[in-house]
Amino acid sequence: MLEVTNLVKDFGGVRAVDKLSFTVEENELLGIIGPNGSGKTTTINLISGSLKPTEGQIIFRGKRIDRLPSYEIARRGIGRTFQVTQVFLRMSVMENMMVPALSIPKSDGGSEADHKMRALEILGFLKIDHLRNEYARNLSGGQQKLLELGRILMLDPDVIMLDEPFAGVHPELKMEIHEYIREMHKEGRTFIIISHDLQSIFGLSKRLLVLSEGVKICDGTPEEIKDDERVVEAYLGE
């Protein structure tokens, strides 16, 4: 479904991503792990269109997407969250949800009222519907993370890329988010998740990609990863 081939990204003299290649199948839940600065977020940025690759290609459902602007890629069905939560602070929770709903003309139409209903459903699912008229900046960090998830769901993408969904979140919320992801995955969506929280990610995904200094050093099941020498070295070496 998603093919990344020989992806390279240079920033001035620094090569953040070095000839990275991997594929993601439909309904997979791929985890990406690696020490700091290994190029994980850059990879997501390249796929989502926030950054343009120096070399290489990215193919989604048979079509190249690596030179497209990020809003076009979002339209085609790839959504992402950000490492530092990027909700629209001075807009209400409801307005935050309506932006992705209205930005993309949906094939099944749907009036604004329909979108609002759907937004309320999703907010209810995430247990933050009581906050719907609250300004996003008044939400706690954890609530903002949930809002980000909600926004992505409004976008209704086939592929969801989460950048550190568990970071800075207290254990209770972490479990909730864990469950939400699992449920969304069951619905048939494809996931790519970056996480430093090895415990959580091992529990969620059956396949992990390990990056170190922009290079893929391992691609396999959690068990294979744990035993791999290079992985241990990469983590200990930092």
Added chain:
Amino acid sequence: MELFVAQALNGLIIGLLYALIAIGLSLIFSVLKIVNFAHGECYMMGAFVSYYFSTLFGINPMLSVFLSMLVVFLLGVVIQYLFLRPLYTGAVERKDEYAILITFGLGVFLQNVAMSVFGPWTKKSPDFISGITRIGFMTVDNNRLAVSGVALLIMVALLVIIGKTFVGKALRAVSQDRDASAIVGINPHRMNILAFGIGVALAGGAGGLIGPIFLISPVMGILPGIKSFVIIVLGGMGSIKGAIIGSLLLGEIESLGSVFFLDPTRGLAYKNAFGVLLLAIVLLLKPTGLFGEKHVRME
């Protein structure tokens, strides 16, 4: 030919003064990460303070320039503390917007204060050294010589301070990595104050130096302010070397460019357009300029 050389020399002198202004702006950008939209007005204030020191108090014109630099430095410290500090203490929501609007607003405020207090009319500062000197086939008036000399002196002094002293190293540290500097014991807030103060003082010095050569007025800062933006974008935001080269380039382009117009009034009228056109083009093609770093967003 003579005209050409005379203009080229003129360009050099103007370039040196632009350099002082631009280095100041560049310093502010590299440490505080903001563009000081009031920079032209700080240049103007320096000119007026120097003027008043030398006419009202009869102080030696060159000394007045240095005194005015001190005054503008203090003004900068006050401005930094009152209005810019919140950017770094997390009190401001939209940092980029705030920085633009508040420095712009301060610039307009200073201009209007100058209009009210000093009057809108142009004035002329007393000469540094009167008379002229002959160099080969050319005559240069002594004021310009003095100005070039002092400007060079100040620039060299600044480069030495930044390069060799502890303070200079601290400034460079903060410009590269705020948090890391804080960890090793450098107070970034103090460095902010210092950088802003020195930055505007340099502009003020340029203003003081230009007093005897051209007329001063409350609106004299607008164009040089814009040109200093041109220069730092051209040379690269945050690069002092780039600021110097860019300034000399601009000085020459302006002086020589107007020579090529057939209609002298038009040539003169368009003189100021070169820099602005250059700014627009550079922003379009290579926003990081010739030598600079990428613009670091404040949040």
Added chain:
Amino acid sequence: MRRYLLTVIVAVMVGVAIPLLLRAYWLHVAIMALFYALLASSWTMLAGFAGQFSFATMALAGIGSYTSALLAIKFHLPMWLGIISGALMAALVGLLIAVLVLRMSGPYLALFTIAFSELVRITLNAEYQFTRGDMGLTVPHLYATISKVPYYFTILILLACSLLIMGLLLRSRYGLFFRAIREHEEAASAMGVNIVRYKIMAFVISSFFAGLAGGFFAHYVGTLTPNSIMEIPRMGLVIAMSVIGGIESLAGAVAGAILVEFLQEYLRELEMWRFVIFGLALVLILRFSQNGLLYPIYQRLAAKRVEALSESAA
């Protein structure tokens, strides 16, 4: 909704009554206030809503002025047509600017638009064969009468229509997209918002209204010089009006413009000091009440509305 309509009706009634209350000089001030209100609100839409802090508004107004004036003088175009053409010309230039600044943000965009404005001003000054530059271009008046009343109603209607259009736009999904772009452009794009299209839209519409204001200005004042309308400090005045009234609402821009314009005439004896006061007000408000003077009032009104809603829901 009902409250909104009520405020609009009251505003209209006040607006219509003004010529009865004010005579020549103060009517002129009112006209200028509405002129600035049009400019300030167009800037608010571009900056306060869409986050594009452009300094080109006055230059675009000037383009509207000169286009309309020159069309009337050289080609004897009917002035109404001229004003619309001026607005369209400004919109076209706005389109150009928008495309050029697509990749710029923050200070870069500010610098570019300042540079652009200066370029326009310098060119208009330099090409004095066409524009009479600093000597002043004499522009035919819109109305044959010396009474200011028809001018007042003209600008009132222009302002009202503009506010209606901008208001509807900002309340619609497009307003939502604008605000998302201002909040966080990258996240907006990740949410599917076509930032290219909407940034251009914001510029073009804002420029159109700026040009419209400029066109009116030309045929009202009757003399045009590049420095009278396009200098950067005047842009600063418009920004001050918008900030003082509240940068995030059209009503704020209008209120700010009216307040500042009337105050500055009222304080005319203070001469230059009144601009000092405005400069100070701008800076202090930015520093201590970032959302303008009127924001606390909005907040209280909004809080009351939420209270009323939750009470009726209970």
